[in-house]
Each structure stands twice: as C-alpha cells, then as structure tokens.
Amino acid sequence: MKKLLAASAATALLAGAAHAEDVNIGIILGFTGPIESLTPHMADSAELAMKEVNDSGEFLEGMTLKPVRADSTCVDNAAATAAAERLITTDNVVAIMGADCSGVTGAVLTNVAVPNGVPMVSPSATSPALSTTEDNGLFFRTAPSDARQGEVLASMVMDKGIEEVAVTYSNTDYGKGLSDSFVSAYEENGGKVTLVAPHEDNKADYSAEVAALDSAGGDALVVLGYSDAGGRGMIRASLDTGAFDMFVMGDGMYGDDLMTAMGSEMEGSIGAVPWSEGDGAEAFNTITSDAGVNGESSFTRESYDAAALIALAMVAGGEATSEAVAANMLDVANEPGEKILPGELGKAMQILKDGGEIDYVGATNVELIGPGEAAGTYRDYEVKDGDYSTVKFR
Amino acid sequence: MELLNALIALSNFVLVPAIAYGSQLALGALGVTLIYGILRFSNFAHGDTMAMGTMVVILVTWWFQSMGLNLGPLPTALLALPFGILACIGLLLGTDRVVYRFYRAQKAKPVILVIVSMGVMFVYNGITRFIIGPDDQRFADGERFLISVRDFREMTGLEEGLAIKTSQALTLVTAVIVVAILFWFLNRTRTGKSMRAYSDNEDLALLSGINPERVVMVTWIIVAALATVAGTLYGLDKTYKPFIFLQLLLPIFASAIVGGLGSPLGAIAGGFIIAFSEVTITYAWKKVLSFVLPESLEPSGLVQLLSTDYKFAVSFVILVIVLLFRPTGLFRGKSV
Numbered sequence: 001m002k003k004l005l006a007a008s009a010a011t012a013l014l015a016g017a018a019h020a021e022d023v024n025i026g027i028i029l030g031f032t033g034p035i036e037s038l039t040p041h042m043a044d045s046a047e048l049a050m051k052e053v054n055d056s057g058e059f060l061e062g063m064t065l066k067p068v069r070a071d072s073t074c075v076d077n078a079a080a081t082a083a084a085e086r087l088i089t090t091d092n093v094v095a096i097m098g099a100d101c102s103g104v105t106g107a108v109l110t111n112v113a114v115p116n117g118v119p120m121v122s123p124s125a126t127s128p129a130l131s132t133t134e135d136n137g138l139f140f141r142t143a144p145s146d147a148r149q150g151e152v153l154a155s156m157v158m159d160k161g162i163e164e165v166a167v168t169y170s171n172t173d174y175g176k177g178l179s180d181s182f183v184s185a186y187e188e189n190g191g192k193v194t195l196v197a198p199h200e201d202n203k204a205d206y207s208a209e210v211a212a213l214d215s216a217g218g219d220a221l222v223v224l225g226y227s228d229a230g231g232r233g234m235i236r237a238s239l240d241t242g243a244f245d246m247f248v249m250g251d252g253m254y255g256d257d258l259m260t261a262m263g264s265e266m267e268g269s270i271g272a273v274p275w276s277e278g279d280g281a282e283a284f285n286t287i288t289s290d291a292g293v294n295g296e297s298s299f300t301r302e303s304y305d306a307a308a309l310i311a312l313a314m315v316a317g318g319e320a321t322s323e324a325v326a327a328n329m330l331d332v333a334n335e336p337g338e339k340i341l342p343g344e345l346g347k348a349m350q351i352l353k354d355g356g357e358i359d360y361v362g363a364t365n366v367e368l369i370g371p372g373e374a375a376g377t378y379r380d381y382e383v384k385d386g387d388y389s390t391v392k393f394r
Numbered sequence: 395m396e397l398l399n400a401l402i403a404l405s406n407f408v409l410v411p412a413i414a415y416g417s418q419l420a421l422g423a424l425g426v427t428l429i430y431g432i433l434r435f436s437n438f439a440h441g442d443t444m445a446m447g448t449m450v451v452i453l454v455t456w457w458f459q460s461m462g463l464n465l466g467p468l469p470t471a472l473l474a475l476p477f478g479i480l481a482c483i484g485l486l487l488g489t490d491r492v493v494y495r496f497y498r499a500q501k502a503k504p505v506i507l508v509i510v511s512m513g514v515m516f517v518y519n520g521i522t523r524f525i526i527g528p529d530d531q532r533f534a535d536g537e538r539f540l541i542s543v544r545d546f547r548e549m550t551g552l553e554e555g556l557a558i559k560t561s562q563a564l565t566l567v568t569a570v571i572v573v574a575i576l577f578w579f580l581n582r583t584r585t586g587k588s589m590r591a592y593s594d595n596e597d598l599a600l601l602s603g604i605n606p607e608r609v610v611m612v613t614w615i616i617v618a619a620l621a622t623v624a625g626t627l628y629g630l631d632k633t634y635k636p637f638i639f640l641q642l643l644l645p646i647f648a649s650a651i652v653g654g655l656g657s658p659l660g661a662i663a664g665g666f667i668i669a670f671s672e673v674t675i676t677y678a679w680k681k682v683l684s685f686v687l688p689e690s691l692e693p694s695g696l697v698q699l700l701s702t703d704y705k706f707a708v709s710f711v712i713l714v715i716v717l718l719f720r721p722t723g724l725f726r727g728k729s730v
Contacts (some may be wrong), residue, residue: 195696200703203634204641205415208676208702211407215678216696233633241406242543242555 022066023320025050026087028098028108030074034201034229036235037257039100041297042123043069046097046307048291049345053311056346058353060320064310067082072108075172075201076210080104083160083376084112095310095325096120097303102127103173109139119326121310126251126274127177138326139277142309142366143274144376146174149251150181152272152378152394154189157220157248160270164192165248166218168209168234170225171198178224178250194218201229203293206237214243222248227255239265247271253285254381254388262360270391273296275379276301277393278362284363288366301363302374308345315349333368335359395552400685402554406543412673413666414562414631417569420665421624422642423649424658425577425617429729430657431593432613433494435507438573440621441643442518445636446485447622448629449480449526459535467537467560471626478626482618489514490614498610515640522636531634536560561631572623573662576616580658585612589643593656641706645672648709652716654727663724674704 027046029039050065052371059065066298068091070083080099087093096118099105105125110133113120119138128147133139157165159246167183169175183193195216199209213221221244225231231253237264238244249271275281284304288295295301310325312332317324332348338358340348360366367375380391437443440455440478454474463529464470493514497507510588539545540563543555580586585608592599592609600606632638649668653660687693700708716723 197702202635202637204628204635204638207407207411208673208705212676212678212696212698212702214407215681215698217681240539240559241557242547 004307021063023060023063023314024066024068024087024091024093025307026070026084026091026093026098027067027307028070028080028084028087028096029100030070030104031069031071033072033074033076034226035074035100035252037228038298041294041300042100042303043067044293045288045295045304046123048288048293049304049307050311051291052287052343053308053343053349057147057348058314058315058346059311060318060347063320067097067307068093070098072104074101074103074104077104077107081107081111084108085352088112088116088118093118094314094320094322097306097310098122100124100299101172101174102130102177106130106133106173109133109135113138118322119329121306121308123283123306124299125174127173128181129173129177131190131373135371137372140306140309140329140368140372141307142362142364142374143299144374144378146178146250147181148376149272149274149378150178150183151185152380153182153222153248154185154191156270156272156380157186157222158191159188162246162248163190163221164194164218165220165222166194166213166216166244167222167224168199168213169196170230170252171200173389174252175224179283181231182222182224182250199225199230199234203230203233206230206233207241210237210241212236213238214241218244220244220246220248222250223253224250226252227258232258232261234268235258235262251298255329256297259383259387263383266383267386269383270381272380273298274302274351274364274376274379275393276377277379278365279367280341280361280363283343284375287343295363304342305362305364305366308362309360309366309375311345312348312352312358315352330368330372332358333360333366396685399552399554400682402546402552402556403685404682406554406556408673408677410556410558410562412669413674416666416669417565418624418631418665419626419649419669420644420662421572421620421627422646423653423661423665424573425620425624425648426646427590427653427655427658427661428613428617428620430650431727432589432609433507435504436647436655437509437617438508438511438643439489439515440520440617440646441639441641442515442522442636443482443486443618443621444625444628444642445522445639445686447478447482447618448625448634448639449478449636450481451475451622451626452526452531452629452634453603454478455533460521465536469534469536469561469630470562471533471630472564474687475622475626478622479619483615486614486618487611489720490610510704519636519640526636528636531629533634534630536563559631561627565627565631568623568627572620576620576658579616585609589613629719644706645669645709648713649697650714654723656723657723657727658729660723667724668712668724671712672705672708675699675708676705 027043031039047067052062053059071089072080097110102125105122122141124143126143126146128145169179180330223231247269251273313328314320314326316328316332337359340358340360342363369375381388382391426440451474454477455471458470537560540558543557546556588604645668649664650661653664685690
C-alpha cells in the first residue's frame with residue numbers, strides 16, 4: 001500500500017512537472033448556437049495542427065501545446081467575453097484561436113484580448129468592420145474579409161444573368177457587413193436590389209419575412225445568414241410559399257445539413273464559400289482523413305492554419321509568449337521563405353530553428369495582407385441533384 | 395384575372411397562414427381561459443405545458459418512426475398524440491397535487507398563484523430542455539403539401555401560386571373538432587355544466603353539492619389535452635423548440651384577454667383576431683395592390699405598416715387597447 005501511495009505521489013509529481021511546460025492555446029468557438037454543427041470540426045482541425053506540432057518533437061525545448069476549448073456561443077457577446085476572460089485568467093492561454101462569428105470576435109478582441117495583450121487568430125470572422133478595429137497588432141484572421149465575398153457573390157449573380165434580387169441577412173455583425181458589401185458591389189455592376197431585409201435567428205416561423213420579400217419581388221433571394229438558424233428558416237418558408245426557388249447563399253449557409261434537408265428543392269441555387277485548392281488543400285485532405293477528422297466542413301482549413309500559424313510564430317520568436325506570436329505572425333505566413341504545406345509543420349519548425357525563413361502556405365494558401373487578414377480563395381458552387389457541385393475557384 | 399391573382403397572393407401569404415396560426419392560438423388560449431375561469435389565476439406555465447406535452451409526442455413519434463409505423467400521407471405525430479396527452483395529464487395532475495392544491499387549500503390570492511405558476515413554468519422549461527435539449531427538433535413526416543405552389547400554378551394557369559401545407563389543413567380540422575367536442579362537453583354533459591356553474595359562482599356551486607376537487611381535476615385533464623394538441627400542431631406547422639413556447643405565451647394571453655378571460659368563445663375569437671392583426675399589419679401589401687390598382691396608382695414602396703420584427707408588439711398593443719377600453723374583453727369575460 002505504501003509503495004502504491006509513493007508511486008502515485010511520484011506520478012502526480014511527474015504529471016505536475018509536465019504540466020508546467022504546457023503552453024495553453026485557447027480555442028474559442030461557438031460550440032452552442034447557430035453554427036454549432038460546424039464548430040466541432042473546426043476545433044478538431046485546430047487541435048490536429050497542435051498535435052502535429054507536439055508529435056514532431058521540434059517545438060520549443062520541452063514544451064507542448066495544449067488546447068483549451070471555450071464556448072463563444074457565436075451570438076452572445078457577454079458570454080463570449082466571459083469565456084475569453086476565463087481562458088486568459090484561469091487557463092493562462094498565450095494566444096487564442098478564434099473567435100468564430102464576427103460579433104463575438106469583435107467583443108472578445110476589444111474587451112479581453114487587447115487589454116490583456118493576447119493575440120487572436122480567427123478562422124472564420126469575416127466582417128469588414130474587423131479590418132479597422134483598433135487591435136494593437138493583435139488580431140489576425142485566416143478567413144478573408146466579407147468585403148471580398150460580397151464582390152465575389154455579386155459577380156456570380158451577374159454571371160448567371162440575374163439582374164434583380166431581394167436580399168435578406170441575419171441581423172448580426174456578420175450578416176450586416178456581408179449584406180452591405182454585396183449590395184454595393186451588385187449595384188455597381190448594374191444589378192437592382194428590390195429589398196434588403198434583416199431576419200432574426202431562431203424564430204419559429206419566417207413566413208411573414210418571406211411575404212415581404214416576395215412582395216418586393218426579384219428573380220432570386222440572396223440569403224446571407226446561418227445554415228442552422230434563420231437562413232435555413234428563410235429558405236424553407238420561401239420554398240413552402242413558392243416565393244423564391246432560386247437562392248444565392250453566403251458562406252454561413254454552407255452546410256451538409258442544409259443539403260440533406262432541402263437540397264433537392266433548391267436545384268440551381270448558387271453560393272460561395274472560402275475554400276482552397278491545390279497542393280495545400282490536398283495535403284490537408286490527406287492528414288485529416290488519416291486522423292479521422294472531417295476536413296470537408298466549412299472553415300476547417302482556416303482553423304488548422306490559424307493554429308499552425310500560432311505555433312510557428314512562437315518558434316520563430318523562440319519563446320512561447322503572446323509577444324512572440326503577435327510579432328512573428330506575418331513573417332511566417334508570408335514570403336520569402338520555404339513553402340510549407342499542412343503536414344510539414346515539423347520541417348517548418350526545423351527550418352526556423354536553424355535560422356531559415358518559411359512561407360506558410362497551409363491548407364488555404366494563407367497570405368496575410370493589410371492588417372493581418374487572409375486574401376482568400378472562394379469556391380463557387382451550384383446546387384445540383386441535391387448536393388454541392390463546384391463551378392470554379394476564384 | 396388580376397383580381398384572382400391578388401386573391402391568390404393574399405390567400406397564400408395572409409389568409410392561410412393566419413387561419414392556421416389563429417387556430418393554434420385559439421387552442422392555446424382556450425386552455426388559459428379555462429384555468430382562469432375555474433382555478434381563477436393566469437397560468438404562466440401554459441406555454442411550457444405545451445412544450446412538455448409536445449415533447450412526449452415527439453419522443454413517441456420517433457419511436458413509432460423507428461418501428462416503421464406511420465399514417466401514410468398524415469404525420470405520424472397524430473398517432474402519438476394520445477400518448478402525449480396522457481403524459482401531459484399525468485404531469486398537470488401531479489403538479490396540481492404537489493403545488494397548486496396547497497395554495498388552493500390556503501385560499502391564496504390569485505396573484506400568488508400567478509407567481510407560483512411562473513415557478514412551475516421555469517421547472518417545466520428546465521425539464522424539457524434537459525430531456526430533449528434546447529435545439530430544433532424535426533418530427534414532421536408524411537405528405538408535406540395538400541397543394542403545392544407548382545401544382546397550383548399548373549392546375550389553374552395563374553401567375554400566383556397557392557400552397558396549403560398538410561399541417562395547416564390539419565390544424566384547422568383538428569381545431570374545429572376539438573372545439574366542437576369541448577363546447578358539447580361544457581354545454582351538454584353534467585360534468586361540463588358543473589364546471590360552468592363552478593366558474594360562474596363558486597359558493598353557490600359548492601352549496602349545490604358540486605365536488606370542487608373533481609371539477610379541478612377535469613379542468614386539468616381538458617387543459618392538458620388542449621395544450622398538447624395546440625403544441626403539437628404548432629410544432630408540426632412551424633418548428634419545435636422549447637424556447638419558442640415561452641415566446642408564444644404573449645400572443646396566447648393576448649388572445650384570451652381580448653376575447654374575455656373565462657369565456658371559451660372569446661378565446662377562439664381572440665386567437666383569430668390576434669393572428670390576423672399580426673399577419674395583416676406586418677404584411678407588405680405592394681404585390682396585392684399592384685394587381686388590384688391601375689398601373690398609374692401602383693405603389694412604389696412596400697406598403698407595410700410595421701416591419702415583421704414588430705410582430706409581437708402588435709399583440710401587445712391590442713392587449714393594451716382592450717384593457718384600457720374594455721377590460722372584460724369582447725365577450726364579457728371576467729375583468730383582469
């Protein structure tokens with residue numbers, strides 16, 4: 001018995017010792033709320049990158065990355081702020097992978113990250129407003145700003161020859177930002193927007209909203225919302241009342257659930273989602289399928305890249321601190337240097353340790369521009385036979 | 395032809411949804427009004443009673459679906475409805491036994507009972523979320539449409555389409571049947587008459603030998619049935635989410651009060667008044683008007699009185715107006 005006690009005490013000590021070398025990275029995503037079906041895959045991908053870093057044994061001497069998850073709820077700023085506070089004060093995270101939705105990301109950034117000097121890398125916050133937020137150089141994103149997505153969607157709609165649309169957006173920072181950029185880009189191209197109407201998420205019934213949009217008219221309904229919440233309800237009600245059968249969807253509407261539920265009724269609808277192709281995307285598919293992680297879901301690539309960039313910036317700075325992440329992020333993400341694909345994080349860290357330079361390409365061809373946000377590649381898709389089919393990348 | 399198109403557009407976006415919504419509200423308001431008439435308090439737990447009853451219906455529906463049991467074109471939920479009603483009866487009688495009976499014996503003031511019912515509401519809400527979760531649950535199956543827009547256009551050759559969902563037709567039919575049975579029961583049977591007597595004058599009813607506990611029990615049973623039916627129809631037609639039923643409480647109470655609390659007929663009228671006001675005031679009339687009016691008069695704006703965001707505000711305003719000018723409601727119920 002004594003021996004057992006001594007043994008367990010020793011183990012506890014060892015565990016404690018190992019614990020001291022952990023570098024905590026916060027993963028703050030909306031595990032509950034309107035994009036809850038996407039976030040588990042996003043978190044898995046980010047953790048996959050951290051695991052790869054740890055397994056390579058090339059990370060800073062004797063240290064391991066440890067992910068700590070927290071719930072941003074996607075919509076509740078107060079809850080997200082509290083969760084981020086907890087990450088920083090209790091878990092001592094040195095950097096945050098997140099948040100996900102634009103509204104909570106802005107709240108966490110201004111209320112928690114900036115005052116505490118902790119850098120954030122968001123994989124999916126796309127509101128144009130975040131480009132100009134006062135961030136002391138602490139905010140980065142691997143997802144492109146919606147200013148660009150609005151342009152992409154507008155030109156897709158024009159290419160289809162649709163010249164009159166009604167727009168509905170989720171009444172959030174994300175929806176409003178994307179809607180503004182879409183409408184201005186579309187009208188610049190000569191299109192006519194009959195009505196721009198916000199919708200609240202999580203209502204039981206959207207027939208009244210759809211009735212107003214139907215009354216305004218238009219050849220297609222542009223839905224800039226969330227696939228698990230109001231956006232789905234708007235499409236459902238439009239199909240039921242026959243108001244619209246052609247939809248144009250923003251990236252928040254991309255989800256397999258939506259296709260299973262009503263893909264067959266939305267034939268011909270189009271949309272765009274940040275995507276990537278090429279070597280990086282293929283390498284990412286290989287490692288995710290090997291690890292049993294769903295890498296096809298929205299923003300999984302961006303999540304992997306966000307976590308990988310945090311780790312690489314630490315190695316480049318030679319220390320696992322917030323300052324190192326913020327200072328070296330742009331260096332490791334951009335040229336010059338050796339191109340790094342997913343699955344090559346060990347090699348990248350080796351190069352950095354030897355004093356070399358890297359250009360992290362990652363799963364999404366990361367190129368951080370302006371105030372530290374991705375330029376982005378979009379996948380244009382069309383709904384065919386009840387499933388997504390790629391038209392092209394741009 | 396233009397007039398016909400206007401009529402169809404109006405039916406598709408206003409009449410059909412409002413009639414279905416009105417029936418659901420009327421069934422909910424009937425439950426509230428019965429409790430107010432007989433137990434003499436506003437039952438705030440009614441919305442969550444609906445959620446609980448519907449939850450059982452959904453669970454049984456899933457069980458039936460997993461066994462391959464169905465009703466063909468009709469939703470399986472109809473088959474599961476009796477189970478939900480039974481469970482809801484058990485729940486309400488149990489609550490009455492544990493909670494309300496204590497306060498009744500003390501002859502507690504109505505306002506205390508209202509607060510008690512709010513407590514019950516939170517407990518119900520917690521249990522519902524605990525068992526089925528806070529998310530959307532889908533349990534509708536069977537044929538989705540009675541008439542779909544596409545079929546309608548092909549049939550009539552009109553520009554506008556009309557869709558009638560199975561759930562909407564079902565709502566109306568069920569509501570009519572349920573209301574007919576309820577009125578027959580209240581007006582023709584001995585128990586029903588004793589309930590009305592108890593509601594009109596408690597002391598006189600007790601003197602004439604009516605057993606109050608029996609009246610209360612029957613009331614809870616009827617309320618359980620009404621709540622489960624209303625909740626299930628609402629869930630089939632729109633969506634089932636526990637939180638939604640909390641929001642539904644306002645229009646339900648507005649319906650009951652507008653019609654006159656304690657008056658079953660008033661509850662039904664109130665339900666339709668609230669539903670039609672909500673839908674017509676937030677509807678954008680541009681399309682209908684552009685069919686009816688000559689081209690020179692066609693409106694350029696949407697002709698929408700209030701944005702759809704203010705849907706719930708409409709029932710609130712009607713509620714306030716009725717309380718100010720006719721506190722007993724349209725059908726002379728009890729004053730609040």
